Amino acid sequence: MSFLPYVVAVWVCMVGLYGIVTSRHLIHTIVCLSVVQSSTYVLLLAIGYREGGAAPVFIDIPRNTPAVDPVVQALTLTDVVVGGAVTALLLAIAVQLEKHLNTLDPDELDPLRD
Amino acid sequence: MSDRPAPARRPGELSFEGRRRLFLAGAAVLGGLMLWGLGGLPDFDSFTPLYGQVINHVGVQETSATAAVSAVNFDYRGFDTLGEEFILFAAVLVLALLLRRLGEEHTTPLRKDPRRAHTTSAAVRLTCYMLVGPTVLLAIYITGHGHLTPGGGFQGGVIAATALLLVYLGSDYPTMQRLRPLSLVETAKAGGALGFVLIGLGGLIASGSYLQNFLPLGEPGELVAAGTIPLLSIAVGIEVSGGFVLLLSEFLDQLLVIKRKRDTAA
Numbered sequence: 001m002s003f004l005p006y007v008v009a010v011w012v013c014m015v016g017l018y019g020i021v022t023s024r025h026l027i028h029t030i031v032c033l034s035v036v037q038s039s040t041y042v043l044l045l046a047i048g049y050r051e052g053g054a055a056p057v058f059i060d061i062p063r064n065t066p067a068v069d070p071v072v073q074a075l076t077l078t079d080v081v082v083g084g085a086v087t088a089l090l091l092a093i094a095v096q097l098e099k100h101l102n103t104l105d106p107d108e109l110d111p112l113r114d
Numbered sequence: 115m116s117d118r119p120a121p122a123r124r125p126g127e128l129s130f131e132g133r134r135r136l137f138l139a140g141a142a143v144l145g146g147l148m149l150w151g152l153g154g155l156p157d158f159d160s161f162t163p164l165y166g167q168v169i170n171h172v173g174v175q176e177t178s179a180t181a182a183v184s185a186v187n188f189d190y191r192g193f194d195t196l197g198e199e200f201i202l203f204a205a206v207l208v209l210a211l212l213l214r215r216l217g218e219e220h221t222t223p224l225r226k227d228p229r230r231a232h233t234t235s236a237a238v239r240l241t242c243y244m245l246v247g248p249t250v251l252l253a254i255y256i257t258g259h260g261h262l263t264p265g266g267g268f269q270g271g272v273i274a275a276t277a278l279l280l281v282y283l284g285s286d287y288p289t290m291q292r293l294r295p296l297s298l299v300e301t302a303k304a305g306g307a308l309g310f311v312l313i314g315l316g317g318l319i320a321s322g323s324y325l326q327n328f329l330p331l332g333e334p335g336e337l338v339a340a341g342t343i344p345l346l347s348i349a350v351g352i353e354v355s356g357g358f359v360l361l362l363s364e365f366l367d368q369l370l371v372i373k374r375k376r377d378t379a380a
Contacts, residue, residue: 058174072163072166
């Protein structure tokens, strides 16, 4: 049981990669990349978890209450922000690609075309 | 999506099924290695990284911020957050560059957007208008209370930007455009980023190190407390909301304003 969250992280990562490899549409590819990235959230938060720990917010609980790790949570926040930035940029590239090539099927993109 | 016929293959190209099989073989190896590697980590619920535990114990005392995550973000690892903020800043800049009007395109004058007038029902419009105010209030609350409860500038900023999206959903694009003068949004975005840098410089001048929390800390649990943490949170909130409004506007411009010449000629 104590290993399960790591299995989930690997599983989410693999599912996302599978989606990217078999993708027929670039928007779908971008969403799959977000799925791959979500696996890092699972991993980071799992590392910071501790049995019975409270949320690391000490406004209405005593300050010495055992709490989960705030550092990995802050790192996850960074991860989410970077993920949002990457997704936005990739979507913008997809918009322009569709305009130029009239397709969003990765299989129809030929590196040697024009 | 998948029921379309596969495009013609070029010589030597792997078939779709072949690619899938190749991936599954590779994924089995990669997944196995990942599991093996993660197996070396301590058990899920018994690992207590020391850094986080120290912050949990001394954080409230040292920073007067009761939300340890905000204390980490805007104080202990404030410099990281500076980088994170500028990642977002750069991403929105590049997005605006990518989605600019190209040479072969032209902007169409916005009429009273006919597409939306017919499709948006009165119920949707009313719900959107009713939600705009509370959404803005929630954004201000989440940003301003970042040092007390979960939240902060990043979360609050995104919520603030969704308020504008609600306006678009409930009315039309010209109305939304009137509510977001782009020059003001760009100034807010740049000003938020600059504010973070300047508050950091304040620490350098007042206490000798960059992003040092140099303001009076006050009592933990008070709204005005924790020194520079709420100020940095607000700066980030302004930058993020400006950035996301700009981002949404760029995508909506692509959809509604910028047209290819041959599209409109036809």
